[in-house]
Amino acid sequence: MRRHMQVRHCVIPAAGLGTRFLPATKALPKELLPVLDRPVLQWGVEEAVAAGVDTMVVVTSRGKELLAAHFDAAPELERTLEARGKLDSLEAVRRATRLASFAYVYQPEPLGLGDAVRCAAAVVGDRPFGCLLPDDLSWGSKPVLAQLVDAHRELATPILALTRVPRERISRFGCAMVAESRGRLHRVTAVVEKPAPEDAPSDLAIMGRYVLTPAVMEALVAIGPGAGGEIQLTDGIGAVIGSTAVWGLEFEGELLDVGTLEGWLQTLVRAAAEHPGYGPALRRAMAGVSG
Numbered sequence: 001m002r003r004h005m006q007v008r009h010c011v012i013p014a015a016g017l018g019t020r021f022l023p024a025t026k027a028l029p030k031e032l033l034p035v036l037d038r039p040v041l042q043w044g045v046e047e048a049v050a051a052g053v054d055t056m057v058v059v060t061s062r063g064k065e066l067l068a069a070h071f072d073a074a075p076e077l078e079r080t081l082e083a084r085g086k087l088d089s090l091e092a093v094r095r096a097t098r099l100a101s102f103a104y105v106y107q108p109e110p111l112g113l114g115d116a117v118r119c120a121a122a123v124v125g126d127r128p129f130g131c132l133l134p135d136d137l138s139w140g141s142k143p144v145l146a147q148l149v150d151a152h153r154e155l156a157t158p159i160l161a162l163t164r165v166p167r168e169r170i171s172r173f174g175c176a177m178v179a180e181s182r183g184r185l186h187r188v189t190a191v192v193e194k195p196a197p198e199d200a201p202s203d204l205a206i207m208g209r210y211v212l213t214p215a216v217m218e219a220l221v222a223i224g225p226g227a228g229g230e231i232q233l234t235d236g237i238g239a240v241i242g243s244t245a246v247w248g249l250e251f252e253g254e255l256l257d258v259g260t261l262e263g264w265l266q267t268l269v270r271a272a273a274e275h276p277g278y279g280p281a282l283r284r285a286m287a288g289v290s291g
């Protein structure tokens, strides 16, 4: 087995403008929209904790101070809940604070995902790190980031989350060109950001979960704007292919979209339907919907 360092940090880019949810996200960060009883950002943090990560590095921006407030103590609220004997609510409020350590870094301008990730360079240091985009929820028995961390433990290389998509949808994603495969693991030989279906080197889309290495962070710090004038995370990953191996994992389970209004609605309905507490109420409500 190759030498690997434990993945201790998870970078969570959350500095975007959330324009697809306007006006709902004019004041409220889209990462705080709820799915059942907790905001989507907390779902992401819980997934990272389940992967063994102890420090969340949340990339934030001006006007999104509520992100930190959600994971901070709330002494007045906690005192009131305690005095009223609302111990379940008290426990739920405190749990968010105790999940992990939190560091917040600012991205001055939304220059792209690669730029958001490189804002975390000083906190992450010279170690491999997880990266999780909160606008997908991991759904399935083994959280996706934990699957990637397991693969990194074995291979000690960057690991990308891959899923097969119909060719006509590949232009919405980064796409991986792959060579040798070992079961669900594929060695990545190139990454192409949002290719036209006819130019796509495969049907393997790169999804928003990664284990990245110091070499990728160094490459990100060095690169300039790519497709769409943004600093692309895929360009940073592409820059290290050749000097280091990069692997992709066709993960098990699903990633459910909460980054668009339609995706968020579908995820909310699915999560409620599968929940023993909320399922019956949802089915009663749906029975009253015509069409």
Ligand code: UTP
Binding pocket: 013, 014, 015, 016, 017, 018, 019, 020, 021, 031, 059, 107, 109, 110, 111, 112, 113, 115, 116, 133, 134, 135, 259
């Ligand atoms: P998205 O492109 O889905 O987020 O990026 P967005 O830009 O907020 O969304 P729309 O298109 O305007 O509706 C995926 C994740 O990366 C973060 C976002 O906050 C989101 O969690 N991100 C994106 C950054 O942190 N910085 C950026 O420059 C871009």
